[in-house]
Amino acid sequence: xxxxxxxxxxxxxxxFGRKSDPAVLLIMGYAAQMTMWPVAxxxxxxxxxxxxxxxxxxxxxxxxxxxxxGVPNVADAMMKFATGQKVDAPYTLDDMAADTxxxxxxxxxxxxxxxxxxxxxxxxxxxxxxxxxxTRSLVSIMSTTGRRDLPQGKPEVMAVxxxxxxxxxxxxRMAAGRKxxxxxxxxxxxxxxxxxxALLEREVDRAPYDPVxxxxxxxxxxxxxxxxxxxxxxRAPSLVIHxxxxxxxxxxxxxxxxxxxxxxxxxxVPGMAHDFTNxxxxxxxxxxxxxxxxxERKKAA
Numbered sequence: 001x002x003x004x005x006x007x008x009x010x011x012x013x014x015x016f017g018r019k020s021d022p023a024v025l026l027i028m029g030y031a032a033q034m035t036m037w038p039v040a041x042x043x044x045x046x047x048x049x050x051x052x053x054x055x056x057x058x059x060x061x062x063x064x065x066x067x068x069x070g071v072p073n074v075a076d077a078m079m080k081f082a083t084g085q086k087v088d089a090p091y092t093l094d095d096m097a098a099d100t101x102x103x104x105x106x107x108x109x110x111x112x113x114x115x116x117x118x119x120x121x122x123x124x125x126x127x128x129x130x131x132x133x134x135t136r137s138l139v140s141i142m143s144t145t146g147r148r149d150l151p152q153g154k155p156e157v158m159a160v161x162x163x164x165x166x167x168x169x170x171x172x173r174m175a176a177g178r179k180x181x182x183x184x185x186x187x188x189x190x191x192x193x194x195x196x197x198a199l200l201e202r203e204v205d206r207a208p209y210d211p212v213x214x215x216x217x218x219x220x221x222x223x224x225x226x227x228x229x230x231x232x233x234x235r236a237p238s239l240v241i242h243x244x245x246x247x248x249x250x251x252x253x254x255x256x257x258x259x260x261x262x263x264x265x266x267x268x269v270p271g272m273a274h275d276f277t278n279x280x281x282x283x284x285x286x287x288x289x290x291x292x293x294x295x296e297r298k299k300a301a
Contacts, residue, residue, distance in 0.1 A: 002014075004107065007095075007099045009064035010064045011058075011099060011102075011103050012055060012061055012063045013107075014055070016042040016051070017052055022049070022136060022296055023050070023052075023053060023112035023136075025103070025113070026052065026115050026116075028057060028060070028116075030118055030217050030218065031214035031218075033061035034054040034055050035061070035203065036276055040285075041276070041288075044289065045285065045288065055103060057096060058091070058095075065210050065213050066213075069090035069091070069216060072090065072216055072218075074215050078222065092220060093119075093126055093220060100127050104134060111135060113135075113139065114139070116141065117142055118142050118143055119143075119217065121142065122143055122144070122146065122224065124138055125145075125257070126227070128236050129231060129234050130230075132233075135234075136296075138234060138238040139238070139292075140254070140257050141242070143249060143253065143254065143257060145256045145257050146224050146226045152250070157183045160179050161248070164211055173204050178200060184246075186271060186272045186273040186280060187245055189283070227260070234264075237263070237295045238261045238264040239264065240255075240258040241267045241288070244268050244271070245270070246273045249274065254266065
């Protein structure tokens with residue numbers, strides 16, 4: 001897959017569809033590689049007339065890992081966050097939004113539909129609010145405004161998410177990944193055993209193991225200020241998709257996001273939690289594809 005230099009880092013990306021079609025940028029979430037966006041979803045959107053680009057965030061996959069920024073104390077950061085104290089972070093979500101815009105610059109994309117999942121949804125929200133001329137539309141999936149009084153993820157799920165594998169071995173890393181995807185998985189759209197094994201093998205084998213990089217991303221999420229006021233400025237057509245059964249980012253986060261954006265559409269999917277299984281691809285393709293197509297029709301009218 002190709003790389004470009006943007007915003008001072010190297011960004012690994014993959015493109016589906018024709019360069020002449022309207023662009024869709026897919027921004028993945030915390031500690032996840034771009035390959036978590038299903039190929040079937042990317043190809044499905046491309047078949048509907050879009051150029052789809054997925055990429056690795058900084059400190060993920062094959063993009064630049066900022067090892068020089070050191071090892072954050074996650075436990076201390078979480079304690080400070082819980083008690084309302086200031087938390088220092090190696091970079092910000094705004095920096096990651098600038099990565100996204102920098103990727104667009106490098107690929108000579110003037111504007112794009114900005115689609116983000118979980119932490120990627122937070123980044124997408126910032127792009128839409130602070131870079132309106134680059135945003136054709138916003139789709140925020142399984143994400144939140146970061147408002148402090150919203151319901152938080154289940155403690156047992158957070159514990160699984162932040163628990164390191166028993167060792168650096170491939171088998172233990174896959175076992176840890178299985179625990180995570182089981183904890184946040186969609187009860188109404190579960191993966192097959194074959195699908196789960198293929199996902200774990202792909203994610204473990206694709207990039208060198210770097211246990212510190214996710215810690216930096218987690219602290220970045222903890223220090224982020226609530227985006228409610230910022231989102232009031234979004235003028236691009238917007239859609240929020242959220243799982244009714246999300247144990248990591250409860251649906252109230254999606255509802256608050258939609259309520260903060262003028263004219264935003266909201267879709268709550270029963271049986272969906274916090275993942276991208278093959279069974280969910282038709283759901284995502286329906287809601288995202290239909291929404292983006294409506295936006296393009298209105299622009300062409």
